[in-house]
Amino acid sequence: MAYVLIIGAKSDIAMALARKYAESGHDLYLAARKPEELRGFANDLKIRSQKDIRLLALDILDFSSHDGFYRSLDQKPSGVISVVGYLGEQVKAQSEFTEAHRIIDTNFTGVVSLLNIVADDFEARKEGFIVGISSVAGDRGRKSNYIYGSAKAAFTTYLSGLRNRLHDAGINVLTVKPGFVATKMTEGMDLPGALTAQADEVAKDIFEAQQKKQDVIYSKWMWRWIMSIINNIPEWIFKKTSI
Amino acid sequence: MSLSSWGNYPKTVNRVFNFDKIATLKAILNRHSDLIPYGNGRSYGDSALSENIVQVKPYNYFLDFDEASCTVHVQAGVLLSDILDVLVPKGFFLKVTPGTKLITVGGAIASDVHGKNHHIEGCFSESVEVFTLMLPDGEIISCSKQQNTELFKATCGGMGLTGVILDAKISLKRINSRYIDQVTIKTKNLKETFEAFEAYKDASYSVAWIDCLARGDGLGRSLLMVGEFRDDGELGYEDRKKLNIPFNLPSFLLNRFSVKIFNSFYYGRIRDRISRQRVDIDQFFYPLDAIRHWNRIYGEKGFAQYQFILPKKSSFSGLKEMLELITCSGKGSFLAVLKLYGEANENYLSFPMEGYSLALDFKIEKGVFALFEKLDEVVLKHGGRIYLAKDARVSQAVFEKGYPKIDKFRALRKKYEMNKTFQSLQSLRTGI
Ligand SMILES: Cc1cc2nc3c(=O)[nH]c(=O)nc-3n(C[C@H](O)[C@H](O)[C@H](O)COP(=O)(O)OP(=O)(O)OC[C@H]3O[C@@H](n4cnc5c(N)ncnc54)[C@H](O)[C@@H]3O)c2cc1C
Numbered sequence: 314m315a316y317v318l319i320i321g322a323k324s325d326i327a328m329a330l331a332r333k334y335a336e337s338g339h340d341l342y343l344a345a346r347k348p349e350e351l352r353g354f355a356n357d358l359k360i361r362s363q364k365d366i367r368l369l370a371l372d373i374l375d376f377s378s379h380d381g382f383y384r385s386l387d388q389k390p391s392g393v394i395s396v397v398g399y400l401g402e403q404v405k406a407q408s409e410f411t412e413a414h415r416i417i418d419t420n421f422t423g424v425v426s427l428l429n430i431v432a433d434d435f436e437a438r439k440e441g442f443i444v445g446i447s448s449v450a451g452d453r454g455r456k457s458n459y460i461y462g463s464a465k466a467a468f469t470t471y472l473s474g475l476r477n478r479l480h481d482a483g484i485n486v487l488t489v490k491p492g493f494v495a496t497k498m499t500e501g502m503d504l505p506g507a508l509t510a511q512a513d514e515v516a517k518d519i520f521e522a523q524q525k526k527q528d529v530i531y532s533k534w535m536w537r538w539i540m541s542i543i544n545n546i547p548e549w550i551f552k553k554t555s556i
Numbered sequence: 557m558s559l560s561s562w563g564n565y566p567k568t569v570n571r572v573f574n575f576d577k578i579a580t581l582k583a584i585l586n587r588h589s590d591l592i593p594y595g596n597g598r599s600y601g602d603s604a605l606s607e608n609i610v611q612v613k614p615y616n617y618f619l620d621f622d623e624a625s626c627t628v629h630v631q632a633g634v635l636l637s638d639i640l641d642v643l644v645p646k647g648f649f650l651k652v653t654p655g656t657k658l659i660t661v662g663g664a665i666a667s668d669v670h671g672k673n674h675h676i677e678g679c680f681s682e683s684v685e686v687f688t689l690m691l692p693d694g695e696i697i698s699c700s701k702q703q704n705t706e707l708f709k710a711t712c713g714g715m716g717l718t719g720v721i722l723d724a725k726i727s728l729k730r731i732n733s734r735y736i737d738q739v740t741i742k743t744k745n746l747k748e749t750f751e752a753f754e755a756y757k758d759a760s761y762s763v764a765w766i767d768c769l770a771r772g773d774g775l776g777r778s779l780l781m782v783g784e785f786r787d788d789g790e791l792g793y794e795d796r797k798k799l800n801i802p803f804n805l806p807s808f809l810l811n812r813f814s815v816k817i818f819n820s821f822y823y824g825r826i827r828d829r830i831s832r833q834r835v836d837i838d839q840f841f842y843p844l845d846a847i848r849h850w851n852r853i854y855g856e857k858g859f860a861q862y863q864f865i866l867p868k869k870s871s872f873s874g875l876k877e878m879l880e881l882i883t884c885s886g887k888g889s890f891l892a893v894l895k896l897y898g899e900a901n902e903n904y905l906s907f908p909m910e911g912y913s914l915a916l917d918f919k920i921e922k923g924v925f926a927l928f929e930k931l932d933e934v935v936l937k938h939g940g941r942i943y944l945a946k947d948a949r950v951s952q953a954v955f956e957k958g959y960p961k962i963d964k965f966r967a968l969r970k971k972y973e974m975n976k977t978f979q980s981l982q983s984l985r986t987g988i
């Protein structure tokens with residue numbers, strides 16, 4: 314069966330997705346900065362699923378490498394899932410532009426650079442699906458993470474435009490907005506249990522939504538309602554809060 | 557955190573450590589004492605419980621599968637069920653499997669588990685080609701029957717007290733079907749049960765369910781189930797729908813009347829002296845896995861399993877005496893399993909020996925522990941022993957008498973200073 318390309322493959326959510334897609338019969342390209350660190354994982358997955366699992370090196374910040382990276386895939390993927398992200402440190406990013414820059418480029422510029430290339434290929438072939446993992450943080454800016462949040466907001470908008478563009482070619486674009494997820498990114502943070510998803514729950518939500526060709530999902534589902542409340546708080550009140 | 561084992565007894569509070577890298581595990585062993593590895597918590601008692609627990613289940617990659625040599629190499633946290641999911645469809649099965657597939661490979665080695673074919677294939681360690689073990693100082697050693705044999709014999713059956721098993725290469729057997737031809741033999745009393753075991757001693761798999769509440773003439777009446785893999789080429793292996801017990805049931809539901817009714821029904825439902833069925837792997841080997849959390853039927857207080865084995869020559873009189881004690885007490889439940897074992901192996905603390913073993917569950921209630929102590933006396937009188945994987949209460953004296961190689965085990969623990977790092981509630985209680 315055709316390959317699914319997962320970008321940012323070392324993240325816990327990406328690994329859960331890899332298991333899910335291999336289990337359901339897909340071969341995989343797993344792209345990460347240090348693919349050698351995924352060797353044990355990929356070997357395990359290969360034995361369990363008997364699918365072809367290939368490891369590839371990719372730095373989302375190395376924009377000029379993206380074209381060559383995509384061209385080097387001898388069989389083009391039937392779907393691409395971008396899991397890459399960088400939370401960064403908000404306070405540092407306020408005063409040190411290099412940190413802000415890195416947050417913006419990892420969550421937005423870099424992914425745009427790569428997905429543009431993918432979109433051209435899919436549009437020409439009239440097949441494929443694209444999944445982008447954005448965040449609820451992009452729904453409304455808050456003082457605790459608005460640099461990350463605004464980069465994710467830009468990414469959400471990008472995905473919405475891409476969906477619109479690729480619709481005629483029959484290509485589905487899914488935007489995923491996770492709430493809290495227990496992963497390396499949030500390790501050590503004090504997350505509210507009931508609202509926090511495990512990586513494999515998010516992966517399951519994504520897989521099912523992608524199979525059903527949905528457009529936008531929240532994970533866990535209740536975040537849709539939480540965010541709808543948050544989005545409806547009048548700005549004059551919202552600006553005084555610290556949530 | 558509070559982890560418990562399958563019996564939900566005892567209840568403890570522990571510190572739980574996780575590792576995904578060898579270096580992390582090494583640091584944990586370096587810094588803490590009273591540590592014990594924890595697999596999937598399917599041991600019934602306190603062998604995997606301690607103040608400090610190292611969780612091994614997340615350390616669960618397949619490392620290699622070699623079809624030509626019929627071996628699979630996995631990290632110790634891989635579940636037997638994972639191995640079956642991957643390899644039954646390819647025509648492979650475990651040489652030795654216990655009555656649940658929801659245990660880790662590490663747990664299978666540490667308890668040197670056995671299955672319905674012990675009389676032919678022996679314990680799990682027979683199928684272990686080699687494993688690696690992390691010693692207290694962080695050194696990693698390969699152990700097999702040829703290499704570091706002392707550590708091999710101590711670790712197989714060593715209840716996690718020699719170090720952390722990291723990965724193991726297991727040899728498998730080929731099968732040509734996921735179905736088993738099962739023959740059920742209904743016996744009227746203990747004598748007939750023993751005769752049936754002897755008559756079917758060449759069957760690949762055999763085990764009996766015994767009605768431990770039947771008295772008088774019916775004492776020891778059983779259903780002996782024997783089986784052989786079929787040869788029909790059907791290898792698909794899917795998960796069945798599972799029932800679930802969502803919470804602890806009130807424990808009064810299980811009493812001598814309800815159990816007696818269940819037992820009569822279970823025994824009575826088979827009409828013929830000999831009947832034949834075609835069953836699949838899960839039905840034959842893992843009937844209890846079909847009900848998730850079945851341990852919750854024993855209620856909040858939990859339960860304990862009492863499993864002992866007696867040498868063959870004293871098995872008949874010994875079992876009779878044991879069954880009389882149990883039926884008189886009116887305790888004991890519907891899960892009572894009798895089996896004829898093959899010869900003992902050389903491992904220091906492995907449970908099996910040639911003879912008959914009986915395992916039965918008791919809910920934790922007044923009088924149970926006093927009954928166990930009475931049973932202990934009979935076990936010792938007949939030269940038997942208790943299975944540590946099921947135990948939460950045995951005394952040091954009773955344990956030691958059953959395991960003559962304990963001194964070798966203790967000496968080895970001392971030599972490698974394992975006792976300074978690894979202790980379980982069970983090892984502290986029994987002075988292992
Ligand atoms: C329904 C049911 C049926 C069963 N049937 C049988 C049967 O037929 N035959 C039989 O022999 N047993 C049987 N058992 C018992 C079970 O097979 C054993 O208790 C087994 O050891 C449980 O494995 P686990 O992975 O759950 O380990 P745990 O219960 O977590 O631990 C068991 C022991 O193994 C040690 N251990 C675990 N992992 C490691 C490791 N990586 N390195 C070192 N030590 C480790 C622990 O310290 C502990 O001493 C049954 C249990 C159940 C619940």
Ligand SMILES: NC(=O)c1ccc[n+]([C@@H]2O[C@H](COP(=O)([O-])OP(=O)(O)OC[C@H]3O[C@@H](n4cnc5c(N)ncnc54)[C@H](OP(=O)(O)O)[C@@H]3O)[C@@H](O)[C@H]2O)c1
Pocket residue numbers: 320321322323324325326327345346347371372373374396397398399400419446447448449490491492493494495496497498499
């Ligand atoms: N966890 C949450 O609560 C949460 C909530 C909402 C949204 N999300 C989003 O979910 C996605 C997955 O996050 P996660 O929680 O699983 O955290 P994570 O483990 O930190 O995942 C981020 C991934 O992005 C990769 N990455 C970062 N910079 C990269 C670069 N320059 N080039 C290539 N890859 C790079 C990381 O690779 P390395 O492993 O090499 O560092 C890592 O695999 C992210 O997009 C995140 O923003 C997470």
